[in-house]
Amino acid sequence: MEIIRIDSSNIDHEHICCAISDKKGDPCVSSKKNWMKRQFENGLVFKRLNARGKAFIEYIPAENAWCPIDGDGYLFINCFWVSGQFKGQGYGNDLLQECISDGKAQNKKGLVVVSSAKKIPFLSDPKYLKHKGFQVCDTAEPYFELLYLPFCEDAPKPKFKECCKNAFIEEKGMVLYYTNQCPHTEKYAPKIAELAQEKGQIVKLVKIETVFQAQNAPSPFTTYCFFSDGQFVTNEILSESKFGKFLEKKGL
Known part of the structure; x- marks a missing residue:
């Protein structure tokens, strides 16, 4: 099939x-496409x-990545x-080969990607990547792994910045x-803030708007990182029901 x-x-x-x-009134597609348009340059x-379906790869020079890593x-x-x-x-192999x-x-x-010790939603599959030759070059709490595929043996290892290592x-x-x-995120971030407000609680939303902000963020996965009382909770985009369960566990 054509790529x-x-x-x-x-x-x-x-x-x-x-x-x-x-969909009318749904910001999902437009927010992502506007972000992409700004990053093409x-x-x-x-x-x-x-x-029609989910089969893709998206990549960028590490110097411009929206991720707190050193990987020039x-x-x-x-x-x-x-x-x-x-x-x-074999489509995954084909897409990865395009990137290589x-x-x-x-x-x-070489290539570098944020993954995890075990498969985690919204992160690339570590088992597949390691099978394709990717190696762990750094880690960050609580479960993040930085994987790299060097093109030569003496290539320096990328690493996470200190700002994102402690969760x-x-x-x-x-x-x-x-x-x-x-x-x-543009749809579901406000939703959990609204649900929290209904429960008399506050979720502070911090939208990362620039590469500089992303490269100095407190979590490797800047697309979505949720903290509670200083502690990292999840990188998974929370639906209203999942966030509701989180509040219930906290007794809220």
């Missing part, structure tokens, strides 16, 4: 996999199967997802950091 590249010339009429069509690449000279994989009917057919080929053509040192912030209460790198 196509989404760029400034076709983004307005092509879908972006994880949010296929605009920074080297963002988005490639997907020419099909690498390509950083933002998101790599193959699901549903496309699994088990691009990196080598640009004389990059802790000084601020108390519930705090959510998020970006529009995922199309669903």
